[in-house]
Amino acid sequence: MSGSVAIIGLGPGDPRLLTGAAQAALDAAEDLIGYIPYVARVPERAGLRRHASDNRVEVDRARHALELAASGRRVAVVSGGDPGVFAMAAAVFEAVEAGDPAWRHLPITVEPGITAMLAAAARLGAPLGGDFCALSLSDNLKPWDVITARLDAVLRADLVVALYNPISSARPWQLGAALSLAAGIRAPETPVMLARAVSRPDENIRVLTLAQAREAPADMATLVIIGASATRLIQRGPELRPYVYTPRSVPEAEPA
Amino acid sequence: MSGSVAIIGLGPGDPRLLTGAAQAALDAAEDLIGYIPYVARVPERAGLRRHASDNRVEVDRARHALELAASGRRVAVVSGGDPGVFAMAAAVFEAVEAGDPAWRHLPITVEPGITAMLAAAARLGAPLGGDFCALSLSDNLKPWDVITARLDAVLRADLVVALYNPISSARPWQLGAALSLAAGIRAPETPVMLARAVSRPDENIRVLTLAQAREAPADMATLVIIGASATRLIQRGPELRPYVYTPRSVPEAEPA
Incomplete structure (x- = not known):
C-alpha cells in the first residue's frame, strides 16, 4: 500500500x-x-x-x-x-x-x-465585513522593514488588518511598533480587537480603541484585528461586549 | 421561549x-x-x-x-x-x-x-503561505476607484491577492481591468489561479500565468488568486496539476 x-x-x-x-x-x-x-x-x-x-x-x-x-x-x-x-x-x-x-x-x-481571524471575527460580529488582509508580524522569516512597508500600505489603503504572530518572548516589541505605526495613520478611536485562544477554555476577547490597545498586554495566542475607518461598534449596554462590524459599503468620496 | x-x-x-x-x-x-x-x-x-x-x-x-x-x-x-x-x-x-x-x-x-480562498488554497497547495489579502471586486457597494487604489497598494506591497466577486453578468469588465492593473506591477509569469466551485461537482481549477489569465473566462462562482513575487509552482509531470505555494520566508533585500 x-x-x-x-x-x-x-x-x-x-x-x-x-x-x-x-x-x-x-x-x-x-x-x-x-x-x-x-x-x-x-x-x-x-x-x-x-x-x-x-x-x-x-x-x-x-x-x-x-x-x-x-x-x-x-x-x-x-x-x-x-x-x-x-x-x-x-x-x-x-x-x-x-x-x-x-x-x-x-x-x-x-x-x-x-483560521484564527475567522474564528475571532465570528465571536466579535463581522469586523472583516469589508476588504481585509492577514499579515504575520514575525520577523523570524522576513525582514522587519518588509513587514512595516506592508503594514503601512494596507493601513493607508484602509483595509481591515488581521495580525498573526503578534508577539512572543523572543519578539517582545513588534506589536507595539506595529500599533504605533497604525496610530500615525488611523484615528485613536479606531476599534482594535485582541482575541486570545478563541473557542478554548481560556478564551479572552477585548474590544479596545487603537489608543488603548497600545497599552494592552498580548501574547503568542492572540490574534489582533485593527479596524478600518468604517469599522463600527454596536453598544449593547454595560453587561455585554459590543458587536463590532465593518459595513459592506464604502461611500463615494465627498467632492473636494 | x-x-x-x-x-x-x-x-x-x-x-x-x-x-x-x-x-x-x-x-x-x-x-x-x-x-x-x-x-x-x-x-x-x-x-x-x-x-x-x-x-x-x-x-x-x-x-x-x-x-x-x-x-x-x-x-x-x-x-x-x-x-x-x-x-x-x-x-x-x-x-x-x-x-x-x-x-x-x-x-x-x-x-x-x-471561506472560498481557504478552500481554493487547500486544493492548490499553499498559495496563501505568506501575507495575503481578500478584496471584493464588486463595485455595487463601493466606488471603482477605491477598488483600484486598494488593489494597487496590495500589489505593490507584494501580498498574495484573493479576489472575491470577480465578475458577473452585470459587471463584465472589472476582472479584466484588475488583471490589467496587476500586469503593470507584477511579472507576466506570475501565477494566477482561477478556482471555480471548489468542492462542488462542477469544480474547475486552473493554474495560469498572469498573461494567460487576462484571456481566460471566469464567472461569479470563481475565486481568483494572484500570486506574490515569491509564489512558485512545483511541476509534477504532464498528468498532474502543479502544486502552487508561497514560501513563508521573504529574503533580505540585496544591497543596491
Whole structure:
C-alpha cells in the first residue's frame, strides 16, 4: 500500500469547529506529526503513532512526514487554524520542492480549517465585513522593514488588518511598533480587537480603541484585528461586549 | 421561549467541509433564511421553515431574520463560505444597528465556515503561505476607484491577492481591468489561479500565468488568486496539476 500526507487544519481549538473532512482525515491517519500542543489536541487511539515536536522546526517536521509517507505510511500533519495560513502547508511544499523528486508523486492533500481571524471575527460580529488582509508580524522569516512597508500600505489603503504572530518572548516589541505605526495613520478611536485562544477554555476577547490597545498586554495566542475607518461598534449596554462590524459599503468620496 | 439568530457559514459546498458547530446550529433552527442556492444546500426536514430569497436583498433578508427572532423563532441565516467574508454577517449587524433597539438584546451568534480562498488554497497547495489579502471586486457597494487604489497598494506591497466577486453578468469588465492593473506591477509569469466551485461537482481549477489569465473566462462562482513575487509552482509531470505555494520566508533585500 502506498503512503500519503494529509495536512490538516484543526481550527482554533474547540473540536466542534473542525470540519467533517478534517476529522475523517485524522481518523484515517497512521502517523500524526505536528507542534506539541496541536498533536495534544488529537485523542490517542490504537494504531496512531504520535510524533510531536517543538516549534521552529517546521521544515524538519515536513521532511519527516514526507519520508514516512514515502515508506508507505498514511501521515497526518496537523496545524492549528488553517494549515495554509502561516502554518504547516507551505513548509511541506517547500520540503517537496527541495527534496526527493519521488515526493512529487505522493498523494498530498490539504484539509482546510477555521483560521484564527475567522474564528475571532465570528465571536466579535463581522469586523472583516469589508476588504481585509492577514499579515504575520514575525520577523523570524522576513525582514522587519518588509513587514512595516506592508503594514503601512494596507493601513493607508484602509483595509481591515488581521495580525498573526503578534508577539512572543523572543519578539517582545513588534506589536507595539506595529500599533504605533497604525496610530500615525488611523484615528485613536479606531476599534482594535485582541482575541486570545478563541473557542478554548481560556478564551479572552477585548474590544479596545487603537489608543488603548497600545497599552494592552498580548501574547503568542492572540490574534489582533485593527479596524478600518468604517469599522463600527454596536453598544449593547454595560453587561455585554459590543458587536463590532465593518459595513459592506464604502461611500463615494465627498467632492473636494 | 425567546428567539435567536445564528449566522452560519456553509463552506464552499461539500457538506464534509461544514464544521460540527455549523451543523448543530442548522439542526437547531426553526427558520432558514438565505440566498436561494445556499438554502437549497440544506436538506428539508419537518419543523424547518425555508425562506429563500434572491441575491441583492441582503438587508431585507437580515431584517426578516431579526423580526422572526424577535417574535420568538430560532432563525438560521445561511451564507456560502464564511458568513463574515463578503457575506451575510455584516448585513445582519447593519440591520441591528439601524433597527429596533430591542434587537441588540437578541442572542446573535456567528458560526464560521471555510471561506472560498481557504478552500481554493487547500486544493492548490499553499498559495496563501505568506501575507495575503481578500478584496471584493464588486463595485455595487463601493466606488471603482477605491477598488483600484486598494488593489494597487496590495500589489505593490507584494501580498498574495484573493479576489472575491470577480465578475458577473452585470459587471463584465472589472476582472479584466484588475488583471490589467496587476500586469503593470507584477511579472507576466506570475501565477494566477482561477478556482471555480471548489468542492462542488462542477469544480474547475486552473493554474495560469498572469498573461494567460487576462484571456481566460471566469464567472461569479470563481475565486481568483494572484500570486506574490515569491509564489512558485512545483511541476509534477504532464498528468498532474502543479502544486502552487508561497514560501513563508521573504529574503533580505540585496544591497543596491
